[in-house]
Amino acid sequence: MTIILCTFLWSLFLLLQACHEPKMLRFARIQKPAWLQRAAGGRFVLPLVALVLCFAERASTAIPVWVATFSIAALLVALGWAGLARYRELLITAADVRTVGLGKE
Amino acid sequence: MQDTLRTRMGWLHAWVGFAAGLLLFCVFASGCLAVFDTELTRWLQPEASPQTEAFSPQSLDHVLPAVHDLLVQGEKPFITLPSRRDPYLRLEHHDGHEFLTVPYNPKTGERLTVRATAGGTFFYDLHYTMRSGVYGETLVAFVGLALLLTIGSGIIIHLKGLVSDLMLLRPFAARLRAWLDVHVVAAVVFLPFILLMAYSGTFIRARTLFPPVSYLASIENAFRTSVPSTPRRPEKSAVSIPPSFPPLAPLVAEAERTIGAGQTGYILFQPQNILISRTDASGPLLTREHVDFSAEDGHVLRHVLLPGAITHTEQVLKGLHYARWTGVGMRWLYFISGAMGAVMFASGSIIFLMKRRRQSGERLMFRIAEGLAIGSIVGLPLGTLAFFWANRLLPVALHDRPLAEGHVFLAVWVLSAVSGMVWSLLGRPFQGWKIQLFCLAGLGLFLTPLDVATRPGVTFFHVPTVFAATDLVAFFLALVSFQMARRL
Numbered sequence: 001m002t003i004i005l006c007t008f009l010w011s012l013f014l015l016l017q018a019c020h021e022p023k024m025l026r027f028a029r030i031q032k033p034a035w036l037q038r039a040a041g042g043r044f045v046l047p048l049v050a051l052v053l054c055f056a057e058r059a060s061t062a063i064p065v066w067v068a069t070f071s072i073a074a075l076l077v078a079l080g081w082a083g084l085a086r087y088r089e090l091l092i093t094a095a096d097v098r099t100v101g102l103g104k105e
Numbered sequence: 106m107q108d109t110l111r112t113r114m115g116w117l118h119a120w121v122g123f124a125a126g127l128l129l130f131c132v133f134a135s136g137c138l139a140v141f142d143t144e145l146t147r148w149l150q151p152e153a154s155p156q157t158e159a160f161s162p163q164s165l166d167h168v169l170p171a172v173h174d175l176l177v178q179g180e181k182p183f184i185t186l187p188s189r190r191d192p193y194l195r196l197e198h199h200d201g202h203e204f205l206t207v208p209y210n211p212k213t214g215e216r217l218t219v220r221a222t223a224g225g226t227f228f229y230d231l232h233y234t235m236r237s238g239v240y241g242e243t244l245v246a247f248v249g250l251a252l253l254l255t256i257g258s259g260i261i262i263h264l265k266g267l268v269s270d271l272m273l274l275r276p277f278a279a280r281l282r283a284w285l286d287v288h289v290v291a292a293v294v295f296l297p298f299i300l301l302m303a304y305s306g307t308f309i310r311a312r313t314l315f316p317p318v319s320y321l322a323s324i325e326n327a328f329r330t331s332v333p334s335t336p337r338r339p340e341k342s343a344v345s346i347p348p349s350f351p352p353l354a355p356l357v358a359e360a361e362r363t364i365g366a367g368q369t370g371y372i373l374f375q376p377q378n379i380l381i382s383r384t385d386a387s388g389p390l391l392t393r394e395h396v397d398f399s400a401e402d403g404h405v406l407r408h409v410l411l412p413g414a415i416t417h418t419e420q421v422l423k424g425l426h427y428a429r430w431t432g433v434g435m436r437w438l439y440f441i442s443g444a445m446g447a448v449m450f451a452s453g454s455i456i457f458l459m460k461r462r463r464q465s466g467e468r469l470m471f472r473i474a475e476g477l478a479i480g481s482i483v484g485l486p487l488g489t490l491a492f493f494w495a496n497r498l499l500p501v502a503l504h505d506r507p508l509a510e511g512h513v514f515l516a517v518w519v520l521s522a523v524s525g526m527v528w529s530l531l532g533r534p535f536q537g538w539k540i541q542l543f544c545l546a547g548l549g550l551f552l553t554p555l556d557v558a559t560r561p562g563v564t565f566f567h568v569p570t571v572f573a574a575t576d577l578v579a580f581f582l583a584l585v586s587f588q589m590a591r592r593l
Contacts, residue, residue: 003434004434024273068439071297071438074290077272078272082277086276
């Protein structure tokens with residue numbers, strides 16, 4: 001259960017982190033949401049909460065669990081972001097094609 | 106080109122990475138399978154059902170005649186007590202490569218009729234010796250050093266984009282870009298795990314890197330033809346083995362008073378002693394603390410717990426590397442991280458070849474390198490799946506069955522390497538990649554039907570077991586292979 005919860009918290013943190021990276025935003029062709037600006041520093045709380053959870057479950061294994069869940073979460077976000085970027089790309093391409101088609105008419 | 110530290114490191118990263126990477130791919134792939142060695146043994150012995158009765162210490166005494174027989178044969182048998190990973194009582198001994206295991210009913214002590222198999226520890230031996238004994242062990246230790254070098258140079262190369270490119274994966278970009286992203290994501294995201302494994306693995310095998318006898322002397326000894334001045338001694342120990350052992354249940358209870366309740370894991374038999382050892386699942390510190398009893402009358406001889414800072418450091422690193430203390434969740438994290446380590450080496454080798462394909466003019470050396478890459482990256486998974494197929498298809502009564510399974514694994518791996526090399530030398534490497542990837546997809550895809558067809562007492566709707574997990578992983582591997590073959 002702790003592993004799932006930590007992976008979720010890390011995923012949330014990394015998702016917010018990706019929304020702050022101009023390169024990631026350009027890749028997915030999305031604009032940075034305005035509300036993210038206000039919660040810029042708040043995202044750093046999430047990994048700490050995950051660390052506290054790991055320690056609460058078993059102190060001797062907290063660090064390996066915390067680090068391993070970071071890796072899994074980063075992989076999940078990378079795959080999800082790649083999917084989102086592909087979806088946005090197809091959406092924009094379809095919209096462009098429709099615009100060109102309407103222009104011809 | 107400006108000769109900066111980054112370009113120099115790029116050269117080092119590429120060449121050392123490729124040279125060692127093909128072997129390191131095998132080390133990581135077999136390592137991530139070895140994490141589930143006990144579970145794989147259960148898949149490989151399908152006659153033992155997933156659930157069984159609760160453990161009764163009195164059942165241990167029923168195993169003693171078999172223990173005695175193994176001791177007479179000069180083996181070092183031990184009993185593994187039931188645990189959350191494996192509900193069976195198991196009698197095991199090392200055959201020089203694997204731990205061969207026979208399951209017993211944990212309540213009655215009755216021996217279960219199961220097929221003989223090399224089991225999941227086949228991959229453990231493959232992981233750290235490549236099944237080549239001390240020479241393989243030394244080679245793997247040296248490529249562990251090369252891995253540390255590759256990681257260091259890789260960090261310097263990617264330092265600029267370490268954070269911004271952390272999750273940048275563009276699988277639909279140009280091929281080289283896509284592979285580079287896969288390599289960076291696998292390497293950077295799983296860097297803590299890869300670094301830990303490289304460091305702890307090299308530390309554990311430090312004895313092979315810095316042997317007490319010099320390398321020169323070892324080589325001289327290897328080539329020296331020795332003429333024995335005295336007749337060879339018989340291999341069997343001269344120490345007498347008692348005709349019967351004392352009842353084990355009181356010994357386990359006594360050991361638990363010292364080690365802790367529920368903390369005993371193994372009972373190791375020697376001609377004169379019975380060692381009851383702490384379970385590896387008790388914590389990240391792999392202490393192997395044990396209480397020794399006399400094999401004659403069962404009185405306590407000693408309690409052994411090695412003290413000291415260096416010993417503790419070794420125990421922690423071993424504990425973190427072997428991951429025997431972990432639960433099923435953490436074990437999966439190790440498995441996925443190990444698999445991503447293998448992906449890192451595979452993608453790195455592919456990038457190395459892609460970058461050099463045009464500029465090399467497909468010279469002989471390049472073709473050999475590509476042939477080796479096919480043999481390693483596709484050959485090892487092919488051999489692994491062939492091992493699982495062989496386990497289910499070879500006759501149960503076959504003599505020396507564990508060895509036959511190993512031979513099938515090696516034969517398929519060699520066949521894959523030779524075929525990859527031939528296609529590459531003929532100037533048609535993509536054909537080589539494609540055929541083998543499709544074969545891999547086929548073997549993985551049909552492993553589930555094979556499992557269902559050859560497993561006694563199979564039911565479709567049961568709790569998740571080792572069988573379902575193994576079949577699903579093979580199915581996933583098949584899908585990935587199929588997609589790779591399609592996109593080549």
